[in-house]
Amino acid sequence: MKSDTFHMSMLFDFYGELLTDKQRELFDLYYNEDMSLTEISEIAGITRQGVRDAIVRAESILRDTEDRLQLVRxxxxxxxxxxxxxxxxxxxxxxxxxxxxxxxxxxxxxxxxxxxxxxxx
Known part of the structure; x- marks a missing residue:
């Protein structure tokens, strides 16, 4: 899990600008600030599921971009x-x-x- 968090943080550093402002904010709180989905949902004013969906979409964008560009690798x-x-x-x-x-x-x-x-x- 720790290495996946590090990998996702690296992807975020390289490709984070491709995300929407909201995706960037939620992703940062989850991966870099180590907040729970519940904590983030309270801050963002959306449901826990909404936070999870946004983070999963952001992860997908970052992984797909890395698959194409291979900059982190x-x-x-x-x-x-x-x-x-x-x-x-x-x-x-x-x-x-x-x-x-x-x-x-x-x-x-x-x-x-x-x-x-x-x-x-």
């Missing part, structure tokens, strides 16, 4: 690759420090680590 893949690059750069730094130090290698490894950190922001 690509983003996750890029993040994994950036982490691998950073790990490799750390290994280079460690290997370079264990013997006679090559300052050009150290400088380039540092540049790689800085770039990886910026890409992870």
């Amino acid at each position: 690509r983003y996750a893949g890029i993040q994994t690759q950036v982490e691998q690059i950073a790990q490799a750069a750390h290994l280079i730094v460690s290997a370079n420090a264990s013997g006679p130090r090559n300052y050009e290698i150290a400088k380039q490894a540092d540049l790689i680590l800085q770039t990886a950190a910026k890409l992870s922001e």
Whole structure:
């Protein structure tokens, strides 16, 4: 359940602007504010079923959009690759420090680590 909530939040971050204002509001309260359907229905002034229907429609829109565009999947893949690059750069730094130090290698490894950190922001 926790990973599904995270996944839905990621979809919302990428595609939330495609939802109506009301769908965005209800979805945000449910997934990001962790409110119950009953709590949301009291705030929104609609039935619990109305809240659920709006959230289910929003989920469907977000999932369908991801199925077509695959932006969240690509983003996750890029993040994994950036982490691998950073790990490799750390290994280079460690290997370079264990013997006679090559300052050009150290400088380039540092540049790689800085770039990886910026890409992870």
